[in-house]
Amino acid sequence: MMDAKEKERIQNNFKEKMDYEEILNCTRCGFCLPSCPTYIETGKDEVHSPRGRIALMKGLVDGDIEPSEEVKRSIDLCLGCRACETACPSGVNFGHLLEQARDAIYQTNEKSLPEKVVRNVAFHHLFPHQNRMIGLTGLLGMYQRSGLQRVARSIGVMNLFPETMRTMEKVLPEVPKKKEMKQRPRHYAPLKKQTKKVAFFSGCLMDTVFKTTNDATTKLLQYAGCEIVVPELQGCCGALHGHSGEREQAKEMAKRNIAAFEDAGVDYIITNAGGCGAFLVDYGYLLKDDPVWQERAAAFAAKIKDVTSILVALDFHNMPLQLDEQIVTYQDSCHLKNGQKTFMEPRQLLESIEGVTYVEMHDASRCCGSAGIYNIVESEMAMQILDHKMEQAKKTNAKTIVTANPGCLLQMKLGIEREGLADEMEAVHIVDLLLRAYEGGREKMRFEEMDSGGHAGA
Amino acid sequence: MLQENIIRRLESMVGEENVENSNASLLAYSYDSTPQFQAMPDAVVSPRNTEEVAAVVRLCNEEKIPIVPRGSGTNLCGGTAPLEGGIVLLFKQMSKILEIDEENLTMTVQPGVYTQDVHKAAEEVGLFYPPDPGSMHISQIGGNISENSGGLRGLKYGVTRDYVLGLEIVLPSGEIIRTGGKLAKDVAGYDLTRLYVGAEGTLGVVTEATLKLIPMPEMKKTMLALYHDIEAAAETVSAMITNRIIPATLEFLDQATVKVVEDFAKIGLPTDAKAVLLIEQDGAPEIVERDVEKIETLCRENGAFEVTVAATEVEAEALTTARRAALSALSRLRPTTILEDATVPRSEIAPMVKAIREIAEKYELNICTFGHAGDGNLHPTCLTDIRDKEEIALVEQAFDEIFKKAVELGGTITGEHGVGAMKLPYLHLKAGEAGIEAMRSIKQALDPNNIMNPEKIFTKSVVIDK
Numbered sequence: 036m037m038d039a040k041e042k043e044r045i046q047n048n049f050k051e052k053m054d055y056e057e058i059l060n061c062t063r064c065g066f067c068l069p070s071c072p073t074y075i076e077t078g079k080d081e082v083h084s085p086r087g088r089i090a091l092m093k094g095l096v097d098g099d100i101e102p103s104e105e106v107k108r109s110i111d112l113c114l115g116c117r118a119c120e121t122a123c124p125s126g127v128n129f130g131h132l133l134e135q136a137r138d139a140i141y142q143t144n145e146k147s148l149p150e151k152v153v154r155n156v157a158f159h160h161l162f163p164h165q166n167r168m169i170g171l172t173g174l175l176g177m178y179q180r181s182g183l184q185r186v187a188r189s190i191g192v193m194n195l196f197p198e199t200m201r202t203m204e205k206v207l208p209e210v211p212k213k214k215e216m217k218q219r220p221r222h223y224a225p226l227k228k229q230t231k232k233v234a235f236f237s238g239c240l241m242d243t244v245f246k247t248t249n250d251a252t253t254k255l256l257q258y259a260g261c262e263i264v265v266p267e268l269q270g271c272c273g274a275l276h277g278h279s280g281e282r283e284q285a286k287e288m289a290k291r292n293i294a295a296f297e298d299a300g301v302d303y304i305i306t307n308a309g310g311c312g313a314f315l316v317d318y319g320y321l322l323k324d325d326p327v328w329q330e331r332a333a334a335f336a337a338k339i340k341d342v343t344s345i346l347v348a349l350d351f352h353n354m355p356l357q358l359d360e361q362i363v364t365y366q367d368s369c370h371l372k373n374g375q376k377t378f379m380e381p382r383q384l385l386e387s388i389e390g391v392t393y394v395e396m397h398d399a400s401r402c403c404g405s406a407g408i409y410n411i412v413e414s415e416m417a418m419q420i421l422d423h424k425m426e427q428a429k430k431t432n433a434k435t436i437v438t439a440n441p442g443c444l445l446q447m448k449l450g451i452e453r454e455g456l457a458d459e460m461e462a463v464h465i466v467d468l469l470l471r472a473y474e475g476g477r478e479k480m481r482f483e484e485m486d487s488g489g490h491a492g493a
Numbered sequence: 494m495l496q497e498n499i500i501r502r503l504e505s506m507v508g509e510e511n512v513e514n515s516n517a518s519l520l521a522y523s524y525d526s527t528p529q530f531q532a533m534p535d536a537v538v539s540p541r542n543t544e545e546v547a548a549v550v551r552l553c554n555e556e557k558i559p560i561v562p563r564g565s566g567t568n569l570c571g572g573t574a575p576l577e578g579g580i581v582l583l584f585k586q587m588s589k590i591l592e593i594d595e596e597n598l599t600m601t602v603q604p605g606v607y608t609q610d611v612h613k614a615a616e617e618v619g620l621f622y623p624p625d626p627g628s629m630h631i632s633q634i635g636g637n638i639s640e641n642s643g644g645l646r647g648l649k650y651g652v653t654r655d656y657v658l659g660l661e662i663v664l665p666s667g668e669i670i671r672t673g674g675k676l677a678k679d680v681a682g683y684d685l686t687r688l689y690v691g692a693e694g695t696l697g698v699v700t701e702a703t704l705k706l707i708p709m710p711e712m713k714k715t716m717l718a719l720y721h722d723i724e725a726a727a728e729t730v731s732a733m734i735t736n737r738i739i740p741a742t743l744e745f746l747d748q749a750t751v752k753v754v755e756d757f758a759k760i761g762l763p764t765d766a767k768a769v770l771l772i773e774q775d776g777a778p779e780i781v782e783r784d785v786e787k788i789e790t791l792c793r794e795n796g797a798f799e800v801t802v803a804a805t806e807v808e809a810e811a812l813t814t815a816r817r818a819a820l821s822a823l824s825r826l827r828p829t830t831i832l833e834d835a836t837v838p839r840s841e842i843a844p845m846v847k848a849i850r851e852i853a854e855k856y857e858l859n860i861c862t863f864g865h866a867g868d869g870n871l872h873p874t875c876l877t878d879i880r881d882k883e884e885i886a887l888v889e890q891a892f893d894e895i896f897k898k899a900v901e902l903g904g905t906i907t908g909e910h911g912v913g914a915m916k917l918p919y920l921h922l923k924a925g926e927a928g929i930e931a932m933r934s935i936k937q938a939l940d941p942n943n944i945m946n947p948e949k950i951f952t953k954s955v956v957i958d959k
Contacts, residue, residue, distance in 0.1 A: 059828040059879070063526050064821040065567045068631045069607075079585040080521075081566070082513075087521040094520045099533075105517035124757045124821035 037102060045102040048139035049095040053132070058096070060127045061089045067119035067129075072402045073112050076419055082109050085119035085129055092136050102140075110136050112416060114409055115278050116369035116402035117313075130313075130374070131320060134277055141280030158281050162239055162271040163288055172243035173213035180209075199414045199449070206448035211246040223253050223263040230260035230349050234301040236292075236339075238311050239271035245441050251470040252307045252342050258473060259349040263305075268295035274314035275407055277321065289318045290328055293335045303340040307466055309440035310407065313374025315339045341371055342466055343380040343439060352387035355476035356469070363391045363468075364433035366424070366447060367400040368440035381439055381465055388472045394431040398424075403438075405446035417446075418453075425450040428460075436462045495535040499556060503538055503580075506548045511586070513537040522563065522581040523574070526628075528829050528879060530571030530914050532578065534561065539583040543661060543669060543700040546582070550698060550944075551667030553580060559947050562694040564604070564636025567628040569820075569832060570913030572640060572693050577947045582698065584635055590614050591701070597675040598706045599658060604635025604699055611704065620706040623650035626909070627817045638699050641691030643909030645742045645773075645813065648839075648867035652909065654690045661701035662689055665940040675703060688935070693911050694946040696939050710775035713741070714785050715809035716802045718792040719766035723747060723850070723862075725796035726768035727843035730866045732791050734839055738784055742773035743867025744816055745846075750863040750874075753822040758815035760808075763799070770797075770866070771816055773809075819863050820874060827859070827876035833892055833916075835899035836908030839869040848898045849873045856891045858884070870908035896922055912950045920951060 037045070067085040068074050074084035081087040088109055094100040110133070117130045161167055178184050219242065233256065241249050256263055273288035292315070296304055306312040319333035346352070363385055372378040378400065386393045404410055404420030428436055428450070436451070438444045447462035454460075495514070504512045513519075514536045524531045535558075540546045553560050559579030566573050575581055588605030595618055602611060608629040615622045625644035626632055632642070638660070643652040659673030662685075673679055673686040689696060720726040726745060733740065746754070746769045755762040763769065770792065774784045789800045803809035824830045837845045846862060849871070853860035864872035873895060875888045896906045896919050906912075906919045920929055929951050936943075936951075 056828065060824060062528070062821050062824045062830055063524055063566075065526060065565050065628060065631050066818065066821055068565060079565075079583075080518075082517045082521045084521075087517075090524060091517060091520055100516045100520050103516050105515035109517055109521075124754075124818035125824040126757065126822075 036104065037107075042102045045140055046095055046098070048142060049092065049102075049136070052135045052139045053092055053096050054135060055096060057128055057132055058089055058093045060125050061086065062125050063090070064124065066124055067122045070118040070122040072114055072116065072118070072404075072420055073416065076416060076423075083112055085123075088113060088136075089127070089129070089132060092132060107140055110140060112413060114369075114402050114404070114406040114420075116406060117373035118369060118400065118402065121373045121400075130317075134280075134282060137278070137280035138282045139280075154279070154281075158276050158279070158284055162275060163284070165239060165242070165270055168239050168243050168271075169213060169216045172210050172216065175207070175244070176210040176212060199410060199418065202449050202452050203411075203445065206445060206452055208244060208247065210244050216243055216246060219265065221265050221267055223257050223265075225260045225262050226257040227260045229262055231303065231345070232262045232264070232301050233303045233305050233345065234296055234299040235263050235265045236269065236272070236296075236304050236306045236311065236315065237265055238306070238308055240441055241308050241311075245444075245464070248307065248441070248464045248467055251464075251466045252305070254470055255342065255346065255351070255466055255473065256305065258354075259346055259351045261345075261349070264299050264301065266295040266299055270295075272311040272314045274310050277314060278407055282321075286321055286325070289321055289332065293318065293328065293331050296335060296338075297331065301338070303345060304335070304338045305340055305342050305345055307342045307439070307464070309341070309368025309371030309375065309377075310442055312339055312341050313370035316375055339375075341375055341377045341380070341439070343384055344377050346469070347380040347383055351469075352384050354473065355480055356388040356472035357475035357479045358388050358390040358468070358472045360390050361392070361434040362394050362432050363388075363435045363437060364394050364396045364428060364431040365399060365437045365465075366396065366403055366428070366443055368438060368443050369400075369402050369406070371439050372400055381437070384465065384469060385437060389476070391472075394433060396431050396433075397427045399427075403443050403446045403450070405440075405442035407442060410446055410449070421446060421450045421453070425454050429454070429456075434460060435468065436460065437465050437468055438462060439465050495558065499552070499558070500536060502552060503536060503549065506552070507538060507540045507545045511539040511541065522566075525563070525566035525568050525571065525573040527569050527571040527574065527913070527915055528831060530574040530576070532574055532576045534575040534581040535578050537581045537583060539586050541586045543663065546698055546700050547663045547667045547669055549580070549582065550663050550665065553944050554665055554667060554942055557942050557944060559944055560698070561946050562604075562635065562639065562698050564633030565628070565631050567632045568636060568640050568911060568913065569834075570640075570693075570907070570911040570915040572911050572913035572946070572949060573636075574914060576914060576949075579944075584633060587700065588633070593618060593620075593706075594675060595620075599675045600704045600706055602634055602702055602704060604633060604638070604702070606634045608632045608634055608637055615706050616709060619709050621709040622656060622704060622706055624653045624656055627820065629817075634702065634704075635699055638690050638702055639692060639694045640911045641909070643865065643868075643870060645744060645816065645865060647865055647870065647909070648743055649739045649741045654687065656705045657686055657690050657702055658705050659703040660686050660689055660699055663698040663700055665697055665942065665945050669700075673703065691911070693913060693949055695936060695949055696945060698945075710741075712778050712781050713773060713775040713809065714781050714802060715771070715773045715812055716785065716788065716800060717763070717812065718770040718772065718797040719763050719799040720768040720770070720797055721766070722796070723768040723846055724843055726770050727846045727866065729770060729792055729795040729797065730842050731840060732795050733788065733867075736787065736791060738787055738791075740772050740784070740788065740867060741775045742771065742813070743865070744771040744863070745769075745866035745871070746771065746816065746819065746863040747861055749826070749859075749861040750819050750823060753825050754815050754819050756825060757818055757822045758811065760811045760815055762815065766798075771812060773813070816863075820872065823861055823874050823876060827878055829877050829879040830874050831877060831888055831892075832872055832874040833895060834864070834870055834872050834908045834910045835895050835904060835906060836868075836870040837899050837902045837904030839867065841902040841904065842866055842869055842871075845869075845871060845899065845902060845904070849895060852891050852894050852898070856887045858887060858891055860891070865908075868908070869904065893919070914949055917949070917951060
């Protein structure tokens with residue numbers, strides 16, 4: 036429980052850290068309500084709606100209410116999916132308000148000791164250091180490859196973990212070897228006539244646990260005619276920090292990335308993780324009060340582009356793409372859609388694959404419940420949301436659920452596992468599927484050429 | 494503050510999980526969509542059925558605790574702000590469509606059903622529920638009934654009142670009555686259905702409603718007419734009516750409104766026009782085609798420099814959806830948007846638009862105007878900042894003049910948003926002192942303890958500070 040001293044600290048933080056102008060932009064029209072997953076899942080509880088959350092923030096700043104566990108609960112339970120921003124006619128930037136509110140709560144919050152340790156290790160000692168990410172992923176690789184995973188599962192050690200973690204352990208991709216992660220190439224030449232020079236934002240988790248997806252991304256960009264540089268000094272984007280009330284740490288990470296990409300001399304900085312992209316696009320806002328970095332941050336942010344968006348711009352969808360006959364559906368990454376406004380391009384790419392029947396999922400743009408570390412810290416709500424998501428996914432009869440963000444990918448895999456559908460459904464990152472389709476397309480072309488060559492000889 | 498034993502009694506009536514009184518819940522139900530009105534309730538209660546509503550009302554009547562029934566809190570008159578504290582009553586557990594009767598063309602619903610779901614359910618069987626308030630995708634039908642909501646289709650199809658055939662009501666005493674029914678004709682006594690539609694929750698709690706449905710129009714066409722000056726657009730509205738054309742929708746938007754709406758919706762609205770009319774006609778194909786042609790001619794004759802017809806249904810839908818967002822979108826320009834809905838006979842639209850512009854100039858205020866021009870229901874919206882006390886005082890003076898002008902032109906202070914707390918000081922302009930007294934007698938007779946949404950429409954005391 037909060038004591039009087041902590042309440043006072045939080046309240047002062049709210050007065051100090053909240054952007055009051057932004058709060059006033061909310062006219063309380065309620066147009067956001069039907070877009071909010073937690074409003075729906077809590078049976079229309081205004082406390083867990085965007086309008087309610089903004090009212091609570093305002094109430095704390097104005098001194099109409101004092102901080103309480105229920106107020107904190109409201110802020111905690113928000114997924115940060117930002118669907119409300121897309122629905123908001125007044126253009127309220129809810130994502131910013133949420134970050135400020137969490138900052139106000141968590142920079143003072145007397146957290147329980149284990150939570151403190153976990154936050155400290157993850158936010159300060161792990162994500163900011165890519166070599167440590169590689170080390171930890173290496174351990175995971177050892178666990179997977181050494182047979183330890185098999186042993187652990189068979190003796191039931193995993194049963195000691197909560198259900199979400201247990202299933203998560205099963206669905207994690209097979210990670211690359213430590214050596215591969217350390218020797219990541221820094222330059223790729225285009226594989227057709229050069230169209231653009233781009234830089235690749237390789238990310239922290241994406242370049243370790245999801246290394247194959249990163250490799251597929253650079254491959255696709257090469258096929259689309261891009262020369263690619265992967266600046267060495269880049270690191271984690273800081274989104275997890277920013278969304279969890281660790282704004283100062285996030286700013287430091289932003290500065291490092293801005294500096295790392297400044298001399299690359301590229302047209303675009305490409306990302307393949309919706310969550311990272313939306314945070315990178317927002318660096319200008321993150322550093323808006325920093326006279327030294329403000330402009331550099333804005334210049335950096337202006338170059339961010341999701342891989343699907345540049346592929347469409349480079350006409351990749353008109354190349355021969357081929358997959359086995361299948362129904363495919365797409366789960367929007369909230370931050371790719373609501374943060375970067377990219378939602379047509381992934382669909383356009385999928386629809387252009389021969390053999391694919393694209394079926395739009397009902398409420399495809401509603402959050403899947405992954406939301407960064409939400410599915411671990413707010414497991415119950417995350418699973419409730421996921422179960423509803425899977426109901427919709429099943430209705431499409433899709434064999435393949437495509438996503439555009441690692442968190443969503445894991446969550447959809449988790450959903451498939453929970454539903455016991457592992458044999459008939461798979462979740463993939465869009466670039467992995469596109470690479471398969473591209474290779475399928477080339478193979479088909481080779482066959483056709485051979486075919487027509489054969490006829491000519493006859 | 495409610496005594497602990499009252500909370501316990503409420504919990505025993507509706508279940509512990511359906512009574513909230515944490516500070517977060519109380520704050521979250523302290524407001525609605527109206528700026529400047531906010532007050533904390535003492536508890537938030539969500540009954541599961543009519544009997545539970547009746548039990549709660551009985552308790553409140555005994556203990557003289559105010560009750561404010563609330564849907565999604567999207568009203569624009571401060572109607573659901575619990576100004577006297579007490580209980581906010583929610584209908585999230587009473588949100589079922591109970592029946593669609595295709596023989597009598599009726600739908601029976603609980604109050605918590607979203608208006609849009611009423612539309613969808615009707616459309617699934619080829620029927621039509623016309624009232625479409627701006628917030629229909631989130632507003633609840635119970636709220637629509639209590640506020641007698643209008644919408645974009647009011648000109649041709651009327652408002653909520655015209656589609657409510659019968660009600661189940663919990664009286665302030667806790668007794669349950671049923672009014673009307675699946676009947677086209679019913680003159681058995683006073684028309685209590687009509688009394689309760691638009692009573693703003695001051696006379697009891699609506700717990701069920703039977704709605705009238707009509708056959709779905711066969712087709713619909715949507716068009717935009719662009720003007721270089723506002724008054725020409727207003728003249729077109731009058732011209733249409735005198736030429737005996739009644740479009741389903743006839744919306745007016747000035748340039749500032751079009752700009753912010755485009756900023757939000759990004760559907761390619763013409764931001765260079767000084768005024769835009771959004772027109773819809775529905776019905777049998779031959780009639781729609783003929784009317785659209787006539788409308789186009791009339792628009793051009795009255796000075797429209799461009800008239801376009803939406804090519805697809807998706808495009809048409811995008812236009813009307815964008816229009817619904819107008820009010821909220823206007824808040825992009827200034828922190829506070831104060832909106833009124835003065836309404837005049839449709840013949841007086843042009844003079845009213847002109848008067849609003851002159852009043853805005855006089856007080857040096859930024860007033861944007863959009864609204865349901867076809868039915869004379871305008872929405873002059875003042876862009877201001879609630880923290881600027883001097884300007885807010887001017888806004889109040891300006892609106893005072895707008896109301897007086899509207900009444901002078903044979904109009905009213907509010908066409909569809911209701912009186913609530915916001916227009917309470919102006920009701921006498923329209924109703925007169927004797928009129929208010931008549932209303933007060935009804936209230937006194939039905940709710941002698943003044944528990945139902947107190948301090949709305951008129952104050953309990955007789956003296957009104959003018």
